[in-house]
Amino acid sequence: MSRREYTIRLVCAHEGCRESTYTTASTRREEAETRATYRKDPYRCYRHSRPDEVLSVDNPVRHTIVVSEGKPYGNFWDRQGLVSGPGFKAICNDFPPGTKLIVTARIELPSEESL
Template sequence: MTLAHAAPAVALLAALTACTVLLLREGHRGRRKPGHGQQRPHSQHIGTAQHDRDAIKEHDMTRRRTITRTCATTGCRETSFVEYIARRDIADLPAKWQCYRHSKPDEVLSVDNAQTTAVLALHPSYVTGYTRDDPPKLIGHFWGPEGAEKGNHGIVQGPGFRAIAADYPPGTRLIITARLELPATTADATEEPTR
């Protein structure tokens, strides 16, 4: 073998050696060592899975922040706590927030609203074919609000019931009613319920 024939092989071997040295310098199997370049003391466990988990957990806990928001309704003291790591996580949060009692008052049972009803309908769900000419294929039925375009729950459940969408024919409606029965009032019962 002449020197001209061996030159490409030698150049390839030199490039692979340089890559190997670079990968070993950055960590095991090309992974970047947790703590590398962050002024953390190195230990004998660098590059292990446990060390990676510990470093990630420590890193997340130090950056986690909390926003406390109060309900925008006058006189309400309900609060919401939102945890975030980066500002982009809370970019979509609305400036005003209302608690559930004030954002959806018709769904909250109370002395004045002792009964509420929700109606769900069975909606078909289709998947498109692999090619443009393939017709959509029915993959099943899912519960969703009546009048909505599609459903997204295969099972709806609550205290005392469970409705599996696959068990019912198309067009089925699920009517869920919650009714509040208050005890008979007596002369002794003058206490106000706490909220």
């Protein structure tokens, strides 16, 4: 007989936001502990947990720089051996330690004529 899972719906604590996420607990005790944790430190969606990282009309450009670190077991970009995004992949072991990976994201809004 399989054990029951308890689904916990968490709604973003930012006023007016309706974003939500779900997590599961395998016991009632774990469910109660999870709910107690989120009462003390309420869930915030990615838009409201790090608003400066979200691209918007008011924040159309973001730059991120990570520097590779050489470890005895390989090179890493901020604890990751591979960083990827739309249109690129960077494998840290392909570069010497100290290499900078600079990622830029920019939003370009349509011109008024095209609307």
